Amino acid sequence: MLKEEVKTINTARFTYFVQDKHSEFNASDILKSSTLQRSNKDGNQGITEGVFWSKLRLKNDSNKSRTLILYNPLAGINYLDVYLYQKEVLKKRILLGDMREQKSRDFLNRYSAFELLLAPHEEITIVSKIDNFSVIYIAWIIEDTKVFIERESKFLILFSLVTGSFIFFIIVSFMYYLVHKEITYLIISFYIFISFSYQFAIQGIFYALDIGLNLELNTFISWSASQFGAISLLLFTYYFFEMKKNYKKLSYLLYFLLSVNIVLLLANLYALLIEEEYFMLLTPLYNLFYMLSIIFTIVLGFYIKVIGHRYYLLGQSFMFFALIIHSLALLGIIEFYVVYRYLITLSVFVDIILLFIAQSLKTQEHLKALSTAKVMLIEQSRFASMGQAIGHISHQWKHPLTLIGTSVSLLETILRHDKKNTLMHLENELPSMTHSIKHMKKTMMEFSNYYSANLKKVAFSPRETLDNSIALLSAKSTLKNAQITLDIDEDFKIINYEHICSNIMIILIDNSLDEFEYQNDNQILISMKLYKKQYIIRYKDNAGGIKIKPIEKVFEYFVSSKGETTGHGIGLAMVKMLVEDRLNGSISVKNREGGVVFEICFEK
Template identity: 40%
Template sequence: MYKKLILISFFFSLNIFATNVLEISKDFIKHDSSNYLYFIKDNSALTINDVLNSKDFKLPQKHHFTSTKSAFWTKISLKNTSNSTQVLSLSNILPGTNYVDVYVYKKNKEIILHHLGDLQTQNKREEISRFSTFNLSLDKNEEVTIISKIKNYYIYNLGWKIQHRNAYIYKELHFLLYFGIFAGILILYSLYNFFVFNIKRSIPHLILSLNVFITLLYLSGVSGILYQMDLGLNLDLITAITWNSSVFLLIGLLLLPYYFFNIKNTYPKLKWYFRFKIFLAASIIVLLLYAQFFDESYFYVFSVVAFSAVFYCISLLITAIYMYYKKEKGSRYYLIGQGLYLICIIVYTLVMNGLVPYFFWYKMFFPLGIILDLIFFSIALYYKTQIKHLEDLQNREYLLEQSRFSTIGQTIAHVTHQWKHPLTQIGTSTTLIQTVLNHQKENVNTTLKEQLPLIQNNIHHMSKTLHELSSFYSNTLLNNDALIQECIQNSIKMIQSKITLKNVAINLINKDKDIRINNHIFSNILLNLIDNSLDEFDSSFEKNTIDITSYKQEDKIIILYEDNAGGIKINPISSIFEYNISTKKNIESFGMGMVIVRMLIEEKLFGNIKVKNHNKGVQFKIVI
């Protein structure tokens, strides 16, 4: 009786092996575990012995599960029905699974134990690969049963991909090749946008560069590449990168339109809505990190991530429609990108929440949507940049004319001041002559002899002033070189009255007497610089000075312009050469003077200009 009970108990303990068997024929290449995989849910910390004696194994209706904290046990049986030894590679379908313990039984006896999963010590792995993979050699007519325990954060896939070893190697090599090419393209594009940012200081290019790089990180993590590279990184860190990079991408996608459409300044109400969404995304990142490193129960937040991605995408699409309605430059391409991104993110959300059957490439719909969005955003950014470039080209001649008329305005003020005194004297003389003519005709000759020379002198003075103005502006931008000393002195004469009013002493230091320069262009430059300095000077200060030094250095002309007016308080100081940047207050249409100065130097004199605060003022260094 005792022996019968043992036999019956042993018989029931082997019920786990009485399942459908996947036959490995001589033509076998690959097969998934559908219709051959059985599972039970571990709700009570089962041991391998408990599993061996369990009668609860059943065929799953689906292999992909979410919103569960329990581990799963699976079993599948394989039999080699070919006439030769078959070497197989078995991979869990979901890259990034944390723990996969695999028990291989042959003739009801455990022969192999594999510790797989991204959080298992890598030296325990038979091979480091993208998936939780192990190799299995089956002799002729040999049959094995494979039992596995799978434990992960929130998302599970119980399926196994079973491939001939050579087919597995071939497929993985091709995947790594294509991924390497694609990763190289992303890295180059990220670097390109970073360099553009360094040159143009364009924030959208910086965000685009970071988004492309984070997309690469996410792809590397979600496909298992980051783990397979074995960079010596902490395994928890690799997992954290994979989980959180998707949320960082959401933040990046919010920042792109925020800066691209200048929402902060142009749409102040919309600004707070964007900031609120960025705050929510940052909160999700904090919760995910807390769940991973402190309390796994908080991984329920991942369901929020999936659906919030849809919410964020819809809100971005609405923003894109609104910007298109407002006829913002580049909004058409941005709208197309958001539409494609919404389609991809909906598919991704349905897959990751188990609402549609899982397939590995469906998981790539999230990064695919990101990439499509970034591609069309790049087109929008390029389009907007080109439009701005064309507008700049159209405005350059206008700016040059504006510089000419600006200096004309300054010198007209000078002429007005210069003419006040002689006009007063002429008026006084003519009044005197008229009075004498009416009341003292006998003294007319004497009066005329006294007053006519005064009138002629004043008229000559006025004529001379007018001639200086006329000769200064009669030439266009054609070459009319003159000695630099003469150019400086002529420019000073044009605004001498303002210089006197501000109590400024101008010191000229000309180390090389034969320096020649385009008179008209350089005078425009100098008038802008001097006028800006004069606006900053305090006339009550007795030692207001401007020093202008010129000399040759090899084949270059160096001009140093320095004042002691207190310096420029804009940071970075080089931004004074940008549009609408000025230190002046309460002045309309400001911020063009230094733009014109730089344009004249770079495009007409083929030189460059640099600025820095120096001693108690500012120093401009012009190299031509």
């Protein structure tokens, strides 16, 4: 009996049903049957197998015509046939369900729904045939059309906000992946996308939008989301806790759960496309291994103490709680409410936020450690280059020291055996000794200028700085018969870290000298220009180029083209770090014309 003041009603208490496992009945049989069972108070039959028939009698007990919307609250039902009888005469047959084309529906909605017009005191009998994979809800929700439209409008607005939040987190997670190169952020993006797709499928949004999505694919998304979710969470766990490196034995259990979920995913696809009867067999396995996967992640979050593990544990625990409530409702152990589906949505959303926070905290800690390591590497590079420079100075001092030693020995011999000519020989040898000492002093001044450790930005001449750097390597460049040409104006000045710029050039020049063979045309050309408020340094040699592929890999630590005995793979990695972190610029490399070209750009 529908009274005028009633706007919404759940027909579970007034619905009678029968299970038709062997497809023995038709609508007429159900209409005439007096042996149907009365539904429980929520209409949920849980996870069960076979076709269900239901019967409901409605009467408009008001003096006004009523326009009503009847819908099954379980979005995503495969097939739902509705037969409308008036005085045992079939008036209309309505075919609903998400496995039917949208164009066949008179009233397209995310639910299996139809519109019903009842005249005053009119009575009608509704016979329904429900054919779904496992979860069966036999009752109808009846709402006044206006109430239904208002409620659905509010839902769509809220769901749009949730969708926007999902998309926002997908973009943010993917951007974090691009910046930090942490695969966990990419896994979070995938997890969000799967959860987002699942909610669109299970809430009937994909079907209602009618975007040309294959109906079987829509069903596959709904039924396989738990396995995709489990796979995503297990992969996140694997990389978040670095299990291969730190917990090898536990990782074997994770591999097992991961493999089983992948197999179930493939089995789900097989059941959907080939043998639908396998769904009833697979459904408990889906739920079992999804729950086991969640329990495994909770145990790990409790057992393994790393940065961010509390947020990880909280997210998984909340997800587990939501799944328990939802599963108990589906099994009929507790009363089923449609809101439980939204509880899953909420738990996924909370889990995503907490996983993102957990990984962000871990990344932040990693960046702190990396920053400390970079400072240490800079100092290490500084001392290493100092040792290298001392080696170059020793080469430059050999010749003048030999000359001074020769002059001193000569004067000592003359003093002993030819004292009268001592003054004459002293006058001859002093200029040579003075020149040698001046050369040694000049070398020391160059060394002192280079390692003055000015850590502040200062105005300096790049050409003068490079001349000092080249002078430090003059012995090695002479040995390699290399000519270094500077295409930089003498009055050109910049404001930046002079020591950093010099250190970068020292590393590049020294690498070229190592690669040069002794020949007549060893050339290094260094140019520096100002172009559109950006300094561009171009370094070019003809040492044969870099053989490593891809060539950009030469900037990675411990990657060297010199071989294990002579190269350590730190120099160019240090150059890249100095350019990006200290000069706030960029560096690129390419082979060209029998050599290599480095291009360094940084803001004025």
